[in-house]
Amino acid sequence: MAQYARGAAAVAVIRLRNPPVNALSWLLVTEPLISFSLTVLQALEDGLKRADADPSVKAVTICGENGKFSAGADIRGFSSPRKQGLGLGPIVSLIERSEKPVVAAIEGIALGGGLEVALGCHYRIAHVQARMGLPEVTIGLLPGAQGTQRLPRLVGVPAALDLITTGRHIPATEALKLGLVDEVVEENTVEAAIRLANKLIGQPLGPRRLSLKPVPKLPNMEAFLSEALAKVKKRAQGCLAPELCVQAIKAATEQPFADGVRKEQELFNILLTSGQAKAMQYAFFAERAVEKWTTPSGASWKSASPQPIRKAAVIGLGTMGRGIVTSLVKAKIPVVALEQNLEYLNMGRNAVMLLLEREAMKMEQGAQALDFHNPARLQFAVDFDVLRDVDLVIEAVFENMALKKEIFSNLSRICKPEAFLCTNTSALNIDEIASVTGRPQQVIGMHFFSPAHVMRLLEIIYGRQTSPTTIATAMQLAKVMKKVGVVVGNCFGFVGNRMMFPYSQQAVFLLEEGSRPEDVDQALEDFGLKIGPFRMSDLAGLDVGWRSRKDQGLTGPSLAPGTPARQRRGYRYSPLPDLLCEKGRFGQKTGKGWYEYEKAGGRTAKPDPWVHSFLCEYRNAHQIKTRFIDQEEILERCLYSLINEGFDILAEGIASGPEHLDVVYINGYGWPKHRGGPMFYASTVGLPNILAKLQKYSEIHPDIPQLRPSAFLKKLVAMGSPLLNDWMSHLHKQSNKL
Numbered sequence: 001m002a003q004y005a006r007g008a009a010a011v012a013v014i015r016l017r018n019p020p021v022n023a024l025s026w027l028l029v030t031e032p033l034i035s036f037s038l039t040v041l042q043a044l045e046d047g048l049k050r051a052d053a054d055p056s057v058k059a060v061t062i063c064g065e066n067g068k069f070s071a072g073a074d075i076r077g078f079s080s081p082r083k084q085g086l087g088l089g090p091i092v093s094l095i096e097r098s099e100k101p102v103v104a105a106i107e108g109i110a111l112g113g114g115l116e117v118a119l120g121c122h123y124r125i126a127h128v129q130a131r132m133g134l135p136e137v138t139i140g141l142l143p144g145a146q147g148t149q150r151l152p153r154l155v156g157v158p159a160a161l162d163l164i165t166t167g168r169h170i171p172a173t174e175a176l177k178l179g180l181v182d183e184v185v186e187e188n189t190v191e192a193a194i195r196l197a198n199k200l201i202g203q204p205l206g207p208r209r210l211s212l213k214p215v216p217k218l219p220n221m222e223a224f225l226s227e228a229l230a231k232v233k234k235r236a237q238g239c240l241a242p243e244l245c246v247q248a249i250k251a252a253t254e255q256p257f258a259d260g261v262r263k264e265q266e267l268f269n270i271l272l273t274s275g276q277a278k279a280m281q282y283a284f285f286a287e288r289a290v291e292k293w294t295t296p297s298g299a300s301w302k303s304a305s306p307q308p309i310r311k312a313a314v315i316g317l318g319t320m321g322r323g324i325v326t327s328l329v330k331a332k333i334p335v336v337a338l339e340q341n342l343e344y345l346n347m348g349r350n351a352v353m354l355l356l357e358r359e360a361m362k363m364e365q366g367a368q369a370l371d372f373h374n375p376a377r378l379q380f381a382v383d384f385d386v387l388r389d390v391d392l393v394i395e396a397v398f399e400n401m402a403l404k405k406e407i408f409s410n411l412s413r414i415c416k417p418e419a420f421l422c423t424n425t426s427a428l429n430i431d432e433i434a435s436v437t438g439r440p441q442q443v444i445g446m447h448f449f450s451p452a453h454v455m456r457l458l459e460i461i462y463g464r465q466t467s468p469t470t471i472a473t474a475m476q477l478a479k480v481m482k483k484v485g486v487v488v489g490n491c492f493g494f495v496g497n498r499m500m501f502p503y504s505q506q507a508v509f510l511l512e513e514g515s516r517p518e519d520v521d522q523a524l525e526d527f528g529l530k531i532g533p534f535r536m537s538d539l540a541g542l543d544v545g546w547r548s549r550k551d552q553g554l555t556g557p558s559l560a561p562g563t564p565a566r567q568r569r570g571y572r573y574s575p576l577p578d579l580l581c582e583k584g585r586f587g588q589k590t591g592k593g594w595y596e597y598e599k600a601g602g603r604t605a606k607p608d609p610w611v612h613s614f615l616c617e618y619r620n621a622h623q624i625k626t627r628f629i630d631q632e633e634i635l636e637r638c639l640y641s642l643i644n645e646g647f648d649i650l651a652e653g654i655a656s657g658p659e660h661l662d663v664v665y666i667n668g669y670g671w672p673k674h675r676g677g678p679m680f681y682a683s684t685v686g687l688p689n690i691l692a693k694l695q696k697y698s699e700i701h702p703d704i705p706q707l708r709p710s711a712f713l714k715k716l717v718a719m720g721s722p723l724l725n726d727w728m729s730h731l732h733k734q735s736n737k738l
Ligand SMILES: CC(C)(COP(=O)(O)OP(=O)(O)OC[C@H]1O[C@@H](n2cnc3c(N)ncnc32)[C@H](O)[C@@H]1OP(=O)(O)O)[C@@H](O)C(=O)NCCC(=O)NCCSC(=O)/C=C/CCCCCCCCCCCCC(=O)O
Pocket: 020, 021, 023, 026, 071, 072, 073, 074, 075, 076, 078, 082, 086, 087, 088, 089, 109, 111, 112, 113, 114, 135, 136, 139, 141, 142, 143, 144, 145, 269, 272, 285, 288, 289
């Protein structure tokens, strides 16, 4: 909807109205208070025509309801069957053609189609706190309402390329520097726009019509665009949208406006029907669905209020602790950072300061804004006594249950009774940690991902006794730290690492059977994963998993004598990673792991002939016949075993829906967003296909339980493979085919 009114005697005001973000819906929406039904686009078009037809109207202002211009096209509409053929591009042209000056009053946000509407206007005034951008690329599309043709004409090709291919939102001050807006105001923006519109009455509009302007020339346009295309392709890892964005901008530089618009439409339609856009739009809504958490006992935002965190503490300044401190400082929460002795404290302090300096350099107001040299903002200590007045503690020490229990028992004694106690464990039992405290209801897992100040994911793990208030507080803290909090239940490895286990296990089994680390990594990276399992293992350090396997009694001195080399507890086991560790090959840190590196701490992985002959010797020693394993098998065994574990997680109620698993994988494990997350991907492959392949591989490898199809997957297939958003409703339904 849009409201039409008079802002001044001669100025008509068209106010976009579609709460909460004034999305430009082209679906029919019924407005219950006033007795008509209109789409936002239809109403905008009607408003423009009405202003044009009314001789007493001499100028127009377009603004948005509730201090927000518009978040662009209604994303839900892209996957709904089309109701009407009303496009946004023709309306933007209509605005631009108007003989009466049109001024956009940009408050809050002008994103995507919203900004394209503003680009059709003859002038743009923005409030100083407004943010603008063309984020279509982040949902698998391009600015398909002539934005790829108008923006380069206004701000030049380099700036347009940057904005359109990254989708980043920029503040009004940056928009002013780029020439995207004409004026930035701190006062009432709509009133300022009306005043400007009044002043413009009668002035020539030709020079203000962007479609009539040439694209500013660059001396080396062709080379510049080819380089940009190569860069964007490399970064996109199989995602189509950034590449097509560049092609659309290239068309703007080579063709007249109308032909460029036709090219833009053609590319837009390719993206719209590619499947990638659907996956990325699913991911957009999945992230928002996960934010509205619930637990099996019915706790949710509705039943719990987050408590304010005025001061926090972090225990342990290893890699994770340093990142967590940095995240808290960036979120402007005063922090106390604690280490066990002065030597570790000084090392940790230096590392944190370096991280903060780097973060400050990326910010508009730099170090001043973070104020981390102020001890009231960031304090370092070795004495637990400083924790007496903190509202929340995040423990980030070594992954060892005995150590964590000792710390939590101390925290329970020292911290004020209402303080929340959080652990950054990546796998350990939250209930066991909580059991040593006198306040298990205030104990919760906050599993950050490395580097913690960069990665968006935060798994929030509730234990048996964790209170809804504690969950709400942790979720609120995630939001303040600009992270995506995902509430999950307590089990070994929680959601992310639990699903990762069968995946990494398959990767190693494939090496036993004939693959090389680089074959497996390449197949998975070609699929779109940011980093394959062996490059990842080298980066994280092979010793991390080795220590955990020793603690579990799977290897090392606690292993019972006579245990077969390739079997544990009756199932298949690969000792390959243990053997590499025994040889001191811990990955990047030692310069050798699954690959070799230029030096200890080096980052460039080179396939290692030593590993190849080691694998041959290993296969000979265990009489394993080497076979050629194709890409299809690599992908199916690694990905389907991960997905299979996901179905078990859902069946056990560890996560409340498939979108939780997908959000975890996209934001914490480098899963390609254009494939929508593992469970969404499973739905696109088809559940019967996944089931059939798991059955096949499980028959070939009966000693690998992770390949046995999950009962929930079988049930969903028997129920006719319902749509992903209906899966959970089938969890407890009877199936007569089972
Ligand atoms: C920054 C935000 C706007 C706000 O963030 P925040 O304050 O944190 O709040 P959120 O929780 O994120 O959002 C609040 C609720 O609003 C919902 N929301 C937000 N944006 C949209 C949207 N654009 N559409 C629908 N819903 C939206 C969100 O889900 C929340 O609701 P709920 O709580 O989940 O219920 C932030 O939200 C944000 O960044 N939003 C996305 C902005 C964005 O990506 N905009 C670009 C959209 S795409 C676009 O504009 C494309 C334009 C060009 C093409 C136009 C073509 C139009 C006609 C097409 C015809 C179709 C067929 C053509 C093919 C053919 O011709 O054949």
